[in-house]
Amino acid sequence: MEKLTFDQLQEELYHERMANxxxxxxxxxxxxxxTYATFTTKYGSIDNAFKPLGKEEYVQVPDGIAHFLEHKLFEKADGDVxxxxxxxxxxxNAFTSFTRTAYLFSxxxxxxxxxxxxxxxxxxxxFTEKTVEKEKGIIGQEINMYDDNPDWRLYFGLIENMYQCHPVKIDIAGTVESIAHITKDMLYECYKTFYHPSNMLLFVVGPVNPDEIMEQVRQNQAKKDYKEMPEIQRKFETEIMEASEKKKVLEMNVQTPKCLVGIKAADTGIQGREMLKQELAINVILDVLFGKSSANYMELYNEGLIDDSFSYDYTQEKGFGFAMAGGDTRNPDRLAERLTEMLLEAKGGSVFNETNLSRTRKKKIGTFLRAVNSPEYIANQFTRYAFNGMDLFDVVPVLEGMTVEDIQKAASGLIAKERITVCQVLPKNNDSLL
Amino acid sequence: MGVISQSVKDMNGFKLHVVKTGKFKTNTIVWRMKAPLQKETATKRALLPYVLQSSSRKFPDTTVLRSYLDELYGASLYVDVAKKGEYQVLSFTLDIANEKFLGDPEPLLRKGMELLAEILVNPLAESGSFDRSTVEKEKRTLEQRIHSVYDDKMRYAGFRLIQEMCKDEPYALHVNGDLEDVALIDESSLYEYYKQAFSNDEMDLYVIGDVTEAEVEEAAASMLSFNSRIPEKKEMNSPAPEAEKVVTEEQDIKQGKLNIGCRTNILYGEKDYAALQVFNGIFGGFSHSKLFLNVREKESLAYYAASRLESHKGLMMVMAGIETANYKRAVTIIKEQLDEMRNGQFTSEEIQQTILVIENQMLETMDTARGLVDILYHNVIAESQSSVDEWLSGMKAVTREDIIAVANKVKIDTIYFLTGTKGAV
Structure with a gap:
């Protein structure tokens, strides 16, 4: 067992790689x-084409199967876990993301x-045929619930615009039609391929004794017979660089229009420290451009184009990435236009200067400290970072070492007109009260 | 484990609560003020915190103010308006890094307190009026906030149920007030209300973190001082439902939202409250509950099927997202579960399991500063003094008979169903 110490944060982390x-x-x-513990596999909604363990041919599995498997793992012969x-x-609880499935308790x-x-x-x-069939009704209702949620539809609509073939564009839960094809044998095939311990990470955070917990895990794993596992073969089609569609409008039963502007990221093949630096730099860029202390935020707010639902975010994993900004708005076209202009103006512009960097760096460091109050944040983010070869506890050192050139470079890598896309949710039948 | 020790001091016009704990990397300062929920003031109260947090005399616009927060290592400042029973509670929260964990030794807590005080007592105002453009902007945002309830169908169904069920009670008011009243507010009427609120509201300041009591007290006393007051109290009464009301509304949505409102006739702080919590846990509060197991797992009717308490109003809300065509079946199953509770059809194991899970939830809540404040604030609302330990031991003493007695007090008042346009009820 190795022990890592973080003096400034006053935290200690214990680590061991089990024999399996x-x-x-x-x-x-x-x-x-x-005490909060997560047991996570590096397997999410995007892993829908792969070579099943022990087979030579790639298979394509139904959309939503990783999430379906997550639901079904809770059911056993003697009842519900x-x-x-x-x-x-x-x-x-448990959750499935684009790239991970996590099981947890507190x-x-x-x-x-x-x-x-x-x-x-x-x-x-x-897994049995009977319990698999039963779950289709429950997950069907989960899918319907999300279908009625305009913010969720807006978010996925934007991702769909960006990607032509990458499975990140598919809703994590799939559709009522796609999950209808799922069988118990498919679940076993996915399980055997992706739930080997060598593809998984266990994180425990809380008032625990690390020696005892580690020994418990060692003994638990020693009782189970896992064969060594070849590297998992996943398949992804080559994705185009530019956004697949420039704009999408969804009509829904809402009163207030919504608008998101997104940029498809360019360099998403990277992992490790290089990825961490890029991810943090882009997060700094978005704060400088759209944070509440930015001139842009003030302008948009004063013009009545945004309200307190306005937010921005950057997501990156191996093979895909996107930045987005937007929210509820009275004028979705004007907001789309202004956000796009603000992004393009920023590229190579003077907004990325020492004053803005230094202020944002302080903000980011304090925000990280606040996040470390949360056991959930530590376990979930550490796992995500580790699956990408990054270290959560490098965040502050990397922020401290970040230069104006770093963010300028990241901005010119990120921002490009052909990768910008817009998604809007508009009231159906013009029944807006605004 | 678990015990919270807070020290409480009477200050000028407010109470100071200090909770010393070393477990967080940040220190949290929360200002809360409560007044009865009333049609005449609800919209002004909903607007006020947003106007105050957007600027101050020293920080005359949002950019300047937010830049200062960034400089304070990303101190977070946010406001909130909540309905707790028949009170409307305003919260101002400032969370700031503890410099002990930073490379920079500059003390931050006092600066955070100063900033929060500045927001509260030194607004951007002159000759009896707030800054006009700030108020107009925040009115616009409030209008959008009120509209947004309509767009989130789960929230909308919950709100509509309360509106129907509590028709003639102040509780029916939306926490953000009324759209028509927003237009009637201007910078001077809001300022007048601001003065009134700070002279009449019951006000509490919470400081949580690795702090020194004396230091916090000295700082609070030097920054915040108000007239003494006797805050207005509300009698919480819940009219007994006559007959079950059924309200259906049709919208173009995929999933029907079934929300059922019950009167529990038991308030936080009352003798039966612990038994009510256990009752709710067995009935619909957790993933081992009757609603989850029967509506979801056994019948596959829903993804979510749960109940929760409105502790300070004596209500229990049941909610499930279902196919429109399954309405009758879902209502029947939910009523059967309630009957089983009334007839004592639950095991001792379910009681033990539920008590354990509620205790766990309570202890977990205390692992966040915000959760701690919420727990402590229950006593302010209910005018009670019960400590967490007393509360926990009271709950562990709950018996099967207590739960059955409580279940028989719970009465369905209103069934609200937001249906999709496809498929008849």
Missing amino acids: GLEVYILPKKGFNK FQQFSRQGASA STSNVERNLETLIDFVQDPY
Whole structure:
């Protein structure tokens, strides 16, 4: 077990790679009541074309299967794992993203037992035709719920505009039609390919003793017989550089229009520290351009083009990435136009200067400290970073070393007219009250 | 584990609560002010915190103010308006890094307190009026905030249920006020209301983090001083439902939103409240509850099927997202679960499981500064003094009979269904 110390943050992190390849991290948090643990596989909604374990041919699986598998893993021959967690005083949950599926619990008592339950239930699949069929009704309602949510539709509409073939454009839960094709055999095939310990990471954060927890995990894993696993073969089609569509308008039952402007990222093949530097630089760029202390924010707010729903965000994973900004607006076309102009003006412009960088760097460092208050943030983000070869605890040093040239370079790499796209949600039948 | 120790001091016109804890990397300062929810003032109260947080005399526009927050290592400042029972509560929260974890030793807590005080007592105003353009901008944003309820159908259904169910009670008012009233507010009427609120509201300041009590007290006393007051109290009463009301509304949506409102007739701080919490947990509060297991897992009718309490108003809200065609079946199953609770059809294991999970939830809430303030503030609303430990031991003493008794007090008042246009009810 190795121990890593972060003096400035006053945190310690313990790490060990199990014999079967599972990466285990433990971060003790004194004074906290709660222990939070995540058990995550590097397998998400985008992994829909791959070579199943032991087979030579690529297969294409139905959209939404990673998320479906996440739901089904909770059900066992003797009942529902949620029940077992709550008998042990824990609350359990799971989520599927583009690139990860995470299972988690939090509890203030019976931590060892809950951890054992977490590891064991994820490592012991039980799928039957009957339970698979039953789940289709529940997930169908989950899909319908998101379909009624205009912000979700707006977000996915924008991603769809950007990508021509990359599976990031597909809704994580799939569609009612796509999940209808899912069978128990497909779930087993995905499970065997992606849930090997060498593709997974366990993170435990809370008032725990790292020696005891690590020993528990060692013993748990030693009891299970995992064969060494060849590298997973995923397949992605070559994606075009420019945005696939320039604009999309969705008509929905809303009163207030919504507008998002996005940029498809260019350099998404990178991993590790290089990726961390790029990601943080782009986050700084968005803060400088659209943060509440920016001239742009003030202008848009004064003109009545944005309200407090305005937000911006940057997402990057291996093979895809996008920046976006927008929110509710009275004038979606004018907002799209102004945001696009602001982005293009910024490219190579003087807004990326020492004053703005230094102010934003301070803001980012303080925001990181605040985030580290949260066990959920630490476990989930650490895992995401690790799957991309990055280290969460490099955030502050990288911010401290960032120069004006770094952000100027990142801005000129990011911003390009042909990669900008717009998505709007407009009231159906012009029944807006505004 | 678990115990919160707060020290409470009476200051000039407000109470200061200090919670010393070393577990966070930031220190949190929360200013709360409450007054009865009333039609005449609700919209002004909903607007006021947004006007105050956008500028001040020293920081005359948002850019200057927000730049200063960035310089304070990204101190976060946000405001919130909430309905707690029949009170409308304004919150101003400032969260600021503890310099101990920064390379820069400059002390930050006092600066954070100064800034929050500046926002509260030194607004951008002259001769009895706020800055006109600030008020106009924030009115526009408030209008959009009010409209946005319509666009989030789950929120909309919850709001409409309350509107129908509590028709003649102040509780029916939306927390953001009324659209028609926004236009009637101007910079001088809002300023007048600002003065009134700061002279009459019940006000509390919470400081949470690695702080020294004496230092915080000295700083608070030097920055904030108001007239003494006897805050207005509201009698919480909940009319007994006569017959079950059913309200259906049709919209162009895919999923029907079924929301059922019940009167529990039990308020936070009352004797039966602990049993009510356990009842709610077994009935619909968690993923081991009757609603989750029957509506979702057994019948596959819904993705979400849950209940939650409005502790200070004596309500329990049930919600589920379903196919429009399954309305009758869903209502029948939900009512069957309620009947089972009334008849004592639940196991001792379910009781134990639920108590354990509620305790867990409570202890987890205390791991965030914001959660701590919410827990402590319950006592302000309910005018009670119960500590978390008393509350937890009270809950552990809840018996099967207590739960059955509570279940029999819970009455369905209104069933609200927002249906899709496809498929008849």
